[in-house]
Amino acid sequence: MHxxxxxxxxxxxxxxxxxxxxxxxxxxxxDLGDExxxxxxxxxxxxxxxxxxxxxxPPGYGYSPxxxxxxxxxxxxxxxxxxxxxxxxxxxxxxxxxxSFSAEHVEFERVSAFKFPLLRTSWxxxxxxxxxxxxxxxxxFVAAPEQRAWLDDYALYMALKxxxxxxxxxxxxxxxxxxxxxxxxxxxxxxADDIRFWHYTQWLFFRQWEIVREAAHARGIEIIGDVPIYxxxxxxxxxGNQELFQLDEDGLPTVVAGVPPDYxxxxxxxxxxxxxxxxxxxxxxxxxxxxRIRTNLRFADIIRLDHxxxxxxxxxxxxxxxxxxxxxxxxxxxxxLFAAIRSALGELPLIAEDLGFITEDVHELRKAIGVxxxxxxxxxxGQDDSPHLPHRYDENTVAYTGTHDNDTAxxxxxxxxxxxRDRATxxxxxxxxxxxxxxxxRAAYTSVATTAIVPIQDVLSLDSDARMNIPGHQHDxxxxxxxxxxxxxxxxxxxxxxxxxxxx
Numbered sequence: 001m002h003x004x005x006x007x008x009x010x011x012x013x014x015x016x017x018x019x020x021x022x023x024x025x026x027x028x029x030x031d032l033g034d035e036x037x038x039x040x041x042x043x044x045x046x047x048x049x050x051x052x053x054x055x056x057x058p059p060g061y062g063y064s065p066x067x068x069x070x071x072x073x074x075x076x077x078x079x080x081x082x083x084x085x086x087x088x089x090x091x092x093x094x095x096x097x098x099x100s101f102s103a104e105h106v107e108f109e110r111v112s113a114f115k116f117p118l119l120r121t122s123w124x125x126x127x128x129x130x131x132x133x134x135x136x137x138x139x140x141f142v143a144a145p146e147q148r149a150w151l152d153d154y155a156l157y158m159a160l161k162x163x164x165x166x167x168x169x170x171x172x173x174x175x176x177x178x179x180x181x182x183x184x185x186x187x188x189x190x191x192a193d194d195i196r197f198w199h200y201t202q203w204l205f206f207r208q209w210e211i212v213r214e215a216a217h218a219r220g221i222e223i224i225g226d227v228p229i230y231x232x233x234x235x236x237x238x239x240g241n242q243e244l245f246q247l248d249e250d251g252l253p254t255v256v257a258g259v260p261p262d263y264x265x266x267x268x269x270x271x272x273x274x275x276x277x278x279x280x281x282x283x284x285x286x287x288x289x290x291x292r293i294r295t296n297l298r299f300a301d302i303i304r305l306d307h308x309x310x311x312x313x314x315x316x317x318x319x320x321x322x323x324x325x326x327x328x329x330x331x332x333x334x335x336x337l338f339a340a341i342r343s344a345l346g347e348l349p350l351i352a353e354d355l356g357f358i359t360e361d362v363h364e365l366r367k368a369i370g371v372x373x374x375x376x377x378x379x380x381x382g383q384d385d386s387p388h389l390p391h392r393y394d395e396n397t398v399a400y401t402g403t404h405d406n407d408t409a410x411x412x413x414x415x416x417x418x419x420x421r422d423r424a425t426x427x428x429x430x431x432x433x434x435x436x437x438x439x440x441x442r443a444a445y446t447s448v449a450t451t452a453i454v455p456i457q458d459v460l461s462l463d464s465d466a467r468m469n470i471p472g473h474q475h476d477x478x479x480x481x482x483x484x485x486x487x488x489x490x491x492x493x494x495x496x497x498x499x500x501x502x503x504x
Contacts, residue, residue, distance in 0.1 A: 012502070023482060032078050052224035054226050062474055090121065233252075289341065377443055395448050408462050414433070
């Protein structure tokens, strides 16, 4: 399978990495309102033609976008009250007493406590007063085959999870946990109103996201989305498709995902996600994965496949092991998965997140399907002549100064060891530590990589306080927000000029 964006010989492009929750706004969390359009205007002024986001699904434990309640649904916390007001799906009095939220960080618990009751108020407004065109749009959305398969399961899952006080599905009444037909039918009847509410949140999300996406396209900007290879155990995905995962009779994983011990961790990383029954998925022509990619192409124009190496081979850890030490490599689905996706959906624009412990079979799979890999400039200075240094890139590469899992460029340089700092100083020609973020941006832009992506934190030369995620930490991640006045014309002009001189 060969992709055209980005690929060897394709036009050189640049873009920004910023998750929508990080946008400024009045309701405690970035959303799909006018601030998203203002950000797109800034990207356009900067000469950028790509906007990269993290997964847009509803987050579960820890509010991580990589551990979601559904890998098909959109995040209701991103729904814009401003747009609901414009559609008369809220009245001004409904938002007259907005709490005072932090402008610097998302307070997820407080935002959820404010926003979900607001969405239920909007649902009641819809039931009472919605126009006929809005009602028709909602009914068409719920009935459409492209989401019918996942939408009903997600809505029922959310209704049952609410009823169970948030407990994971395997702790529900056993008849519901195991999909007893009579129990499920009874639950659909009992929770019919609540199910319709969760349908409504998804209609709102996709309706508002389409406005943002059309605005991006009008400015010549494509969106890079993100599909994690694994899904959360407590999710509508696993509850509704238990046969596709390696679970015991109680719904708990028998083996879990992670990565083996390496230079960074003596015990590896035990992520805990349930692992797929790849043989069964192959027997069903990978229909679940095809549906997942199809839905994610409604979120984005280009898809980054997180932990791509797991498609070649994955680390399987017995579920009763406390660390990742005693795991084993198992063969992934490989080329047949991507052949099935291509057969069903046509040529796909993908990016392979091929970071970490990468073996030759991973490179071979990536090259066989014709998709670019990733290089991270921050990783380039741990050794001489690192493959993450620009002179080692090939064109079919997406170059980053850092990702959501890295420290900011400024924070990294301040905290790294002297040897790494000396290599960076020599390679980048640094005169001052203050130059580090823009020296990395310049190195990404001027590299041969077809695509260069820059986190907004590095454009603003922010320190570690602006870091998005610290892998392995359970708290205080994903919450950073952008100051509404931070991105200036000076920043956009500097990036535009850099794009001109580097052919982007």
